[in-house]
Amino acid sequence: MKNFKNSGIEWLGEIPEHWEVVKGFFLFFSKKELNLNFQCKDRLALTLNGVIEKSISQNDGLNPLDFRTYQIFEKNDLVFKLIDLDNINTSRVGYVHKKGIMSSAYIRLISKNKNYPKYFFYYYYNLYIKQIFNNLGTGVRATLKPDELLSIKLCYPPLKEQEQIANFLDEKCEKIQNFIEKKEKLLSLLQEQKQALINETITKGLDKNVKLKNSGIEWLGEIPEHWEVRKLKMLFSFGNGLNITKADFISFGIPCISYGEIHSKYPCRLDLSVHKLPFVSETYLNDKPQSLLSKGDFVFADTSEDIEGSGNFTCIQSNIPLFAGYHTIILRPKTQIYSLYFSFLFDSIFVRNQIREKVWGVKVFSITKSILKEVQCFIPPLKEQEQIANFLDEKCEKIDSLITKIKKQIELIKEYKTTLINEAVCGRINN
Template identity: 75%
Template sequence: MKNLKNSGIEWLGEIPEHWEVVKIKHIFNIGRGRVISQEELDENGNFPVYSSQTTNNGILGYIKTYDFDCEQITWTTDGVNAGTIFLRNGKYNCTNVCGILKPRNNENMSFLTYALQNVTPYYKRPDTNGAKIMNNEMANIQIVYPPLKEQEQIANFLDEKCEKIQNFIEKKEKLLSLLQEQKQALINETITKGLDKNVKLKNSGIEWLGEIPEHWEVRKLKMLFSFGNGLNITKADFISFGIPCISYGEIHSKYPCRLDLSVHKLPFVSETYLNDKPQSLLSKGDFVFADTSEDIEGSGNFTCIQSNIPLFAGYHTIILRPKTQIYSLYFSFLFDSIFVRNQIREKVWGVKVFSITKSILKEVQCFIPPLKEQEQIANFLDEKCEKIDSLITKIKKQIELIKEYKTTLINEAVCGRINN
């Protein structure tokens, strides 16, 4: 067992007594990427441009030239992904939201990458767009610094373990994708063809849809719903107690498709809106669409109100209230189908933010079975999708737990608390 000493850093704890704690500026030269415009990106380019995003290994696109041809560590300086650490090598470019760490001497870059990944969460400072770790702040970040031989041993140990963890995660994510595709295919098929496989079909009159059951109707949403707007407020209007309020953020990230206040939690707004903006108050069976999305896939995201508890629609929302008797759960599945989603996605506009208007929603065409059949289809899909959702939740939990284990493993290893 190694002899340990206090590192002098509260959240780091004890480290082997022969290890050092050093500041980044003592082992790296610190730089930053450059502004790379959209015009520079070229589909025929050979050299990646790394940016602040974390998907696709952080690659924004490709260009025909390169700024770097060496092994360096990069970090995201600001935004929601601030402090994200990558080890880069080969020929590549970095945008100006990437800080760059170039070693001054012979270093084990793999170990130092793990060490930085372990500490940057503690150094991020809040910012209006997420967080920041700028160059001067990175310079004074402290990391553990064992002898080079031990750095190599720890890096090799973590490389092997993390590769196995990543393989596990990738397999689980592939299974997740297959289950989500299975669920979507089930919804799409049932919503357009119904449950009776022997039913007579007719041409829907919609080119991309094809045939639907003969007795179903095709109607636009403006014939079925009245439309309204949510409250014109900001986050600053939220208070500790009052009337719950659903805004576009919760629709996108927390409560898509259904919202039940007996289970789900929301921020509050003042009860004065009951008198000032009663038209933004929601009832059971109402639908609330987010009117903006950061990507095309989120265009058409909505939630359906499942409880009778007083509730307001908040900022960046569009309210749909049934004008005729419908089975709301059926429409929840219908709105989540690819056929409704695609109609919305074809009409939304924007570049960085995609906007939906009431005019777009009003023209969306829907296929309407009789009320009793709406209920049967909804109940069938609810039962089937609940089983799929249960599997999806279980797999997501497994991924979450293995990621937590990976974080703990890296922490213990880079602090010298594992005998490998």
């Protein structure tokens, strides 16, 4: 049984009594060796999932001469991107598995003593996940410099234990990653199944024996004979959300849905009896009543950071007063419709592709009222809209329940991985 001692480091806690605590300077040095003679052509990249190989021809807009500005990394080096530490999707830590070149912006640590670098990768990765680096970064972009990185104290187990811990974590993390990949593949299949179900039902209806007619839309083909094809401008009136910013939000008032919530939190449906939103002043009730929403209204985000998000929307499901906020377009029904049917219709590839073909932009894609007004829709009789919507609601709820369950499994295994690495690098697991 191991005896433990206080490491003297707040975020570390207790470590085995025979382990040392040393600064990074004792074990590593930082070096930048530029690829000036173009001697190395194996291009590597540091991603959130570690170091990966990249084709030299995939130069991301750079010409080959620019690779002379890249720095050389050797196998067993540790590599860090410690810029914008407040953003976990920007900063990252990796272990180099082969000689290659990477961005000159990265920090390269080379072992200078007899140690097992893979163990220290896991140690630094643990600090990264626990966001220890975040509190140490300085400057406007919260950057950690090589000397600051090397000043961080490290656990220093005997060499044999370093190797045992690293091998133990390699084996466990590989199993965890395989589990995650299988679950993510299953997620993709379920999402494809859901989308295919929506697309088929939205374009063909529920009656497999119904007589069909040419839709008049070349790439679509046939639809039920008794359905209509109409543009959104014939079915909805269009309006704008409030011309505000995040600075206009307050602690109490009228709830407000802006494009950010549509993209990330409440796509397709919004029910204020369940979902929470920021608030704006009640003075907008008098100043901007046209931006007030009612049950059955639709709100589209008018910008997206990627083409896939173009056409993201939400449908108002409750009678609680709320406003459409910034970067939104309001669609209000001009005729009687079953809103849940249109929620599925707007989420179908049929409608999404019409929008994606017309949006414009490079890094930000803009959607206008003009684009939405020209979108063509299938209009079954009202009763059939309800039947289709209820059918899809039931089927998609089962698929969504499975998706939620699998996402929870992935979340739990990732939490387990984080705990496992932390306990192992601190010597608190008997492997």
